[in-house]
Amino acid sequence: MRFALLLFVLLCGSAQAADSVRLTNGEWPPYLGEHLPHHGVASRIVAEAFALQGVKVQWEFHPWARSLKMAERGERDGSAVWLHNSERERLFHISDPVVESGYYLFHRKTRDFDWTSIEDLRDLRIAATRGYDYGEAFQHAEAAGELQVVRLTNDEQGFRQLLAGRVDLFPMDKVVGFDMLHRHFSPAERARLSVHPHPLRSDNLHLLLSREVPGNAELIERFNRGLAQLRESGKVAQYLLEIQQPLTLSH
Structure with missing residues (x-):
């Protein structure tokens, strides 16, 4: 029992x-x-x-x-x-x-920007977030010193650097990026930014x-x-x- x-x-x-x-x-x-x-x-x-x-x-x-x-x-x-x-x-x-998840390149509207391959990004200053993997081509080019990348602590810093003109591009998941811009940035700040339609990854x-x-x-x-x-x-x-x-x- x-x-x-x-x-x-x-x-x-x-x-x-x-x-x-x-x-x-x-x-x-x-x-x-x-x-x-x-x-x-x-x-x-x-x-x-x-x-x-x-x-x-x-x-x-x-x-x-x-x-x-x-x-x-x-x-x-x-x-x-x-x-x-x-x-x-x-x-x-x-x-x-x-x-x-789709990562895209955010940039200021005042910059005439277009790209199709990683080679097109070599002369541009790029903010990136520490610990993020932006795809094999980007990671390889960054490790080889072929890209001008500064790694920052968080995504919000990336947008701040972009708006301040300290960098030219900031890769971000588009949905997450738009959400962050609406929560932490003013309409005037958002109006200064654009996102390229070609995905980074x-x-x-x-x-x-x-x-x-x-x-x-x-x-x-x-x-x-x-x-x-x-x-x-x-x-x-x-x-x-x-x-x-x-x-x-x-x-």
Whole structure:
């Protein structure tokens, strides 16, 4: 009788654990953010995709490097949302694409600017944010000293440097950049900036679940099923449209 009771408790505990997942997160409005509605649109997509599979998400917000390391070590189940690369594939189960990120070059309207390849950027001063990967071609040219790049602490500094005329270009995810400009800059400042239509890089962002956590291989499959259901319902497209509707560099 005691053995049966113990087995029942263990099974219930295992089922309960399987129905919740602890994920790390960070600040990248409007996609991610502790104090944003639904913790940002990417967090909302992740949480609702899991909910369709009966899994509740417990979010924790940390600096990005810490968020990734905690998930990598299996101290948390995973982290949202990240680029796919070979190193992360070794350490994590990587989901189907959650959202797409497109980096574009912001510049002042007073500069007559056009480009098609990295070589076109060699004579221009470029602000970039520390720790960001702007694509293989950009990273290689920067490392080789072929580009004039100054790495700054955060994205807002990049826009400040651009407006002050200290740099000529600043690469930024367009959705994130427009959101930041509307939150931290005046209409007059926004009106001085433009963004080139040719993307510097365009990539998908994914949920990562640690390979150190037992059961995560099955959990990523459940998440992908939920994500597919959410896309088919039209809600993913709706949520992404909601954050893009107000994007403009004018008033």
